[in-house]
Amino acid sequence: MNDPENPLLLDNQLCFALYSASLQMTKLYxxxxxxxGLTYPQYLTMLVLWEEDGVSVGRLGERLFLDSxxxxxxxxxxxxxxxITRARNAEDERQVIVRLTPAGQALKTAAQDIPLRIAASGDMSASEFLSLRKKLKELRASLMG
Structure with a gap:
C-alpha cells in the first residue's frame, strides 16, 4: 500500500513524520x-532559564513557541x-519575570547528561544528528514566514 505518488497516504505526510518522531522523542525523554521530576514541557522551560535566567513570561513564550x-x-x-519564582517587573508591572531558585539552579547538574543519553539512544552519527537539527530549524523558520 506504499504509493509515493498518493498525497493522502498517512506515510506520505511530512506532518505525520514530524509528529510521530516527536512522540517517539518525548517517550525517550x-x-x-x-x-x-520534570515533564517534557517543564524541561524545555528549565533549559531556557538555565540559559537565560530572569526572563519575562513573554520572552519564555517566544523561545518555546507557547502562548501565556x-x-x-x-x-x-x-x-x-x-x-522558580515569578514576580512582577518593578519597572513594568505588566511583565512577570521568572527566576530560578537555588533548587532550580541545582537541577541543572542533575539534567546535565540527558542530551548525551538521548543522542546515544539513536542510530545516527553526531554529524547526522546535527544536520537533521539544522534542517528542522530551517523548516520551522520557513513555515513561520
Missing part, C-alpha cells in the same frame, strides 16, 4: 525526566515545586 495561556499553568507547577 520521559524516563530520564522522571528521574529529575499554556505557559502560565506550567510555570505555576514549577513554582509550586520550588524551582
Amino acid at each position: 520521559k524516563p530520564l525526566l522522571d528521574e529529575i 495561556g499554556t505557559l502560565t499553568p506550567l510555570l505555576k507547577r514549577l513554582e509550586k515545586a520550588g524551582l
